[in-house]
Amino acid sequence: MRITTKTILLASAVVLLVVATGVGAYYFLYGQSDSTDTSGKQAKDTSPVNYEAPREEQVDGGTQIKKDKYASDDSTGSQSAAVSLRFSQSEQVGNSVRIRTIINTLTSNGTCKLTVTDASGSQVYSTSAGVQAASSYSTCKGFDVPTSELEAGVLVFAVVFTSDTSTASAKVSLEVTK
Amino acid sequence: MIRSANLRHVLRIFVAFASLAYLLFASGTGAHAAPVIGFQAGSIIDDGTFTNYSTMSPTAIQNFLNSKVPNCDTNGQQLSEFGGPDLNNDGRVQRWEWGKSRYNQTTFPCLKNWKTSGGTPAAQVIYNKAVKYKINPQVLIVLLQKEQGLVTDTWPLNLQYKTATGYGCPDTAPCDSQYYGLANQLDWAAKMFRAIMNDSPTWYTPYTLGVNRIYFNPDLSRCGYTNVTIENRATQALYNYTPYQPNQAALNAGYGTGNSCSAYGNRNFYLYFTDWFGKPVRYYAFKGNASAAVYLYLDGMKLSVPSMSVLQDYGFNPSSIRVFPQAVADGIPLADTGAGYSTSISYLAKSSSDSDSDGSSLYFVTLGKRFRIVDLAQYNEFGFSGAPIAKLPIEYIKKIQTGGNLANFIGTPSNNVFKVEGGAKNVIFSYSTYQSLNSSGSLTRMSHGAASEIAGGDPVVSKGTFIRKPNGAIAYYDPSSGNYHSVPNLEAYNCWGVGKLSTMKYYQLARNDYIASYTPASSLGCYTKESDGTTYLINQGKRHKIPASFGLTQTTSHADINSFSSNLSTVSHDLSRVVKSSSSSSVWYIESGAKRPVPSMHNLALLGFTGSDIDILSSASAAAIPTNSAKKLGSGQIVKTPGSGTVWVIDGNKRYTISSASLLESLGFKWKHLETYSASFLDSYYPVDSTPLSRFISSPDLNTIYYFGPTNCYVFDAQSLTNYNVNSSTVTSQPFTTNLLGTLFNLSTCQPITSYAKSTASSAIYKVEAGTKYAFTSWQSFLDDNTSLAPITVFDPSVLSSLSNGTPI
Incomplete structure (x- = not known):
């Protein structure tokens, strides 16, 4: 079919009219409905809220989450992996060494023990802390080690998590300055 | 007239067509994965946006949920996208059949229709939790979508509601049932967010503000991590909720799948929030990847950033500048001056309208704070007249932490x-x-x-x-x-003792x-000169008066400097003519406006000085005295030139030839003091005086005359002067005085000249009287005449030969 300029202009005008009318109608339908708020509290919209239908990729993104979690063969969620521990922070901040950990299981039971050793393997510091469950993991309730308790130089910071059912550990080397 | 309800029904149909048109024309490109733009790992969402719990009312939330699921498949009538058994054998597998077989569930209420057992809609639950914990409800909505896809899901499972925000669901184990339930899930999530926003000491977080090690995927060792500097509490909260960051493949994929090391939680949070509620970070710095120009993004518009320092004063670290494709950066509209905004930020800022809620206050922005300029007088005291003023949205002005009033x-x-x-x-x-x-x-x-x-x-x-x-x-x-x-220079710096003395x-x-900026009124040297001509050398913060005879002429120094100099302590004695630097062993002799090196301690002694006479100067002060590299030799110094046997003695600025070794020794010179200098140096500074040296030397007052014989020195008295025909005119042309020779010779040891004499050239002994010598013919005649046994004076041959001969005795 031969497409003329007139056809394009006409089609554009129709599309523009349809979209503009749709937007206006949408506002008419939904824009005044805050008056039906049953909370009795008036909230102010301070950001642009997109009330359009979700894009296909957004729907697909949600479907993919559902598929991965509930429709795949291994989606029963019953499988368990070995408990592990990793460092999320290990750095000197001023006069303190900040050690933060992530334990890939959800528990509030157990103990974390931090041991600091020097290059010769001699222990220079040790302390323990409890465990706190978070959204999808747990974390040791610590550690902030005062550098006054440590010696300057490269030290090894080792954390061991122990509970009734599992244990996990990790270590990291860190140069401590005073 | 059309009734409103009917009109709405008609319009709903129309909206459906309009939406279809939009999908066909506007979102036709949506199937293509567009890379995520603007994601900054250290600042995913700002604190203000994260905690703005008044962004949406329950109704607005409900309307939003409605918009995202136009049609629910509550009964699972659509074909199953996950397969499943054909339970009713109708030749097709519907969603209810998959749900029944997999989870024993046949109805699937959408989020927009979901209610608690007490009848509270999901929108109201979301709102309530947002208000309870002062967390933006949009954050909770996005959380429901990015964790379970609940917002867009047309047939959600009960399990999705149970674990709606993913709270209590570790990567490696089943979810914990104590956290089950939509309201419970929202409560825990919002509670955690609030605890982190409050920096609660009882809520331990693996990620904190600052540098954090954030992995890309639960497969830690394979996928690795990078250190991320978390800039704000809200971003800290997101990472503590979902402890992974998206890798580049995830960012490149938009909403799609990256690679086996990708994690999507925080990426999807950013994407859904951006698409549904606008930029999660309302204010940030950015630049295009093809340009150095940096802008500040303020709620949909950009203002140019004139310098990195002003950007930092607005609270943005240069490392947080987001880099966009140039077209994206260019596409962000410049602030609209027609709306009262400035196109550039500056240290002075105010809201765009004088009628804004801050009362048209003018602020000085620095260190991330705004300081209110109190009044016009202060404005003028600071000299701000003519300085650019950035006119900014009042919301942004208020976001900048207030520092109170600007102090003077x-x-x-x-x-x-x-x-x-x-x-x-x-x-x-x-x-x-x-x-x-x-x-x-x-x-x-x-x-x-x-x-x-x-x-x-x-x-x-x-x-x-x-x-x-x-x-x-x-x-x-x-x-x-x-x-x-x-x-002006290090010498002046040091001789005044700047930086060293209190x-x-x-x-x-x-x-x-x-x-x-200033034009110096004068320049400091190591000298000051008073208006009366008194001149001082400044040495280590003290001043030495310089005798005029040294010839160290200076220009009169500025009155400020003389005034300041007068407060310096003055060394009790005038500057010595001999000085040395504290950093060198060289000793210098000052004359004619310059210092000359004294080559040896022997010369120093010949010049009439001892070590205690030397003034020790700082190297700077010593350097301030002009240098004449010609060595200064003392009168009495015996010298020679290389390759020559001639020996001279220095006297003043001349040198005299010492005609014989005998004369040299007679005059008290020591061979060990002989020094060798170049002929050119000696000729320049100590030219030869042809006056012959005599063994007759007078005292300066010419009252005493000595004779330096080959074996001893002698002193004349009036009688002996007559006897030997010697008078003061004989020695007036001599270069030496006894003052000089006294430094070489102990004149007190000189013996009186007697009338008995002999020459070193002969054994003959004479008696000398009135200019005539009388030879003794025998020892007996000598002893008969010299009854007092006066010693015999030994002369060089020339002395006796100049006397006339008398009758032998």
């Missing part, structure tokens, strides 16, 4: 403090001065860059002060005259422009 005393990171007045900042060095001037203690801290917006003035000091700029320039500032005097302490400025 300011401090910089280098701990320089200033009193601002007269359009300039005037640096204060002394804490006591500061205290006396600023009894209220009100001080505004600001960055160096911000302080540079205020013109530099003069130091607030009560007496002359040395000031050092970062470029190394040092000046002496005299507050009484307002003059600056430069310290009295010469200098004050370091962090910036060159912390004082006004």
